[in-house]
Amino acid sequence: MDERIVGWLQRLVQIPSVNPSHDGPSAHTSGEGALVTVLAEVFRSLDADEIIYDPVLSKRDNLYAIWHGANPAVALLDVHLDTVGVEQMTIDPFGGEVRDGRVYGRGAVDTKASLAVALAVIEAHQRTGAPFAQTIMIACTVDEEELGSGAIALAAWLQKRKLRPHTMIVAEPTECRPVYGHTGLVRLWLQTQGVAVHTSQPNRGINAITVMVPIVQAYIAEHQRLQTLPPAALGHGTLTVSRIDGGRGLNIVPDACRIGIDRRVVDGESAVAVQKELLAIAAHASGGTATHTFITDAEAFYQDPHHPWVIELCAFHGNTATTAPYGTNAFAYGDIPACCVVYGPGSIAQAHTEDEWVSVAELSRAADWYRHWWQLSSDITA
Ligand SMILES: [Zn+2]
Structure with a gap:
């Protein structure tokens, strides 16, 4: 499984998706467009039941993939596709180099790591041919690193579709600790x-x-x-x-x-x-x-940390829920999801840095939780 997660993460890092507000001569292409094109193909190959383009900004669409499950409860992952700029980086930002148990590159931890984990877990499950226990939605959002307009568009889309996720994760590097609030x-x-x-x-x-x-x-x-x-x-x-x-x-x-x-x-x-x-x-x-x-x-984000699902997540990893000193897409969702936390592998200390990386061990921990969260068989191996 770890090799598959690393493989997905390398592939995602190798597709530049620098937020246009962080553009520069080394960014290659600005915006999330190239990544959205590849991901739509990936979701098709993973037999998603629905693939939806939600226009947000000029040539910058959110991309949603939905796998219907036996249980109508929806588990939603919001993962932002954009990254900050790369001009000050001391490593190849789009190399996806693997060294000493780490994957390096822009977006490696913030926050393509979470997307790579999700893709690997779904891919492994699809190989079993078993149905999903619950409905799983991956929302790939644009523009988190500037104005959060992708999150605002996702919130509007969920309301329009009257879709109220049972559980929701906003992907950010939190060292696998659930974050239940930020200003x-x-x-x-x-x-x-x-x-x-x-x-x-x-x-x-x-x-x-x-x-x-x-x-x-x-x-x-x-x-x-x-x-x-x-x-x-x-x-x-x-x-x-x-x-x-x-x-x-x-x-x-x-x-x-x-x-x-x-x-x-x-x-x-x-x-x-x-x-x-x-x-x-x-x-x-x-x-x-x-x-x-x-x-x-x-808006401020606040989720009651005593919600059973937050307690379950903490018990799974043996950690405690915390608040964050930084803002995330979670500001946009209010009471649309029944329960929402910010969560992901790797540390915010490595985000936006000149040599951004995530440890493979953290990717593996997050994958264990995703399998548990999505009620997928835990004995799946690559
Ligand atoms: Zn982020």
Whole structure:
């Protein structure tokens, strides 16, 4: 089985799928398109009952494969196809080299590892000729490494089809520990407008920085207020004024000022409601003169770690569920799946690195869990 997983992973790594936002001269092709074309063929060869292209962005489709099982319960794996860029890598990003019990290359751990495991497990099961015990769906999503638009499209598709997965894994390298929560975020720019004049006569103009100061102060106060609230399961929300630009010269009253805000959202908060609150705070502090530009927002992800399936997964590996300091596609799914965790082989410490790798032992551990999760016979060998 291990050789088959490694073989699949090498093949996946050898097909570049760099997110266009991370494009560069070494990326070869940008986007997930080439990988989607190959995977559609692979799913056909593995006798998937349904293969669905879900358009997300220009020439960037999600690809879904479904194997119907005797039991209508659906087990869903969301695995993102895109990777970060390769320009700073010190190894061949698309070589898929196997050395010292590791597979190297961009995407080897984040997150083609999970896809390789899934393909090898399904391939081995199909050789037995036995039916699947439950319905299995693999959702290959685009654009995780930039905006998560593939995850948003998958959530919409599931709702449209009224498909509520019984269990769901969002694939990311978690060292086979189920991750049951991470914060969401709201990011935005705020601009204030002034009137530039010579600093020798400042009263003739309007200082955009001076207009911005009460907004910054109000946001500092808001961060402090958040820390006094009863903590959510994921802790407290935070608000950081993380950028500030303004002014043109030491002798010019600034005509423009801009700040960037990063607000981390916890479970129980709505990212949309938080956006409105942030704008209301700015409007109150500036007398309604500030304008804004939203950058991005994502809901917090929280799954009750006492759900029987999470407990089963922890017991299987002899570990405990945890939270993640980073965001994942899980922000998009809310209560669509009955139970959802972030899970996968390998460590986030090797993701996005100059010599990205995953250990074969971790691939093997994840494959054991996938066979158990999908109720497949555990004595299958390659
Ligand atoms: Zn990832």
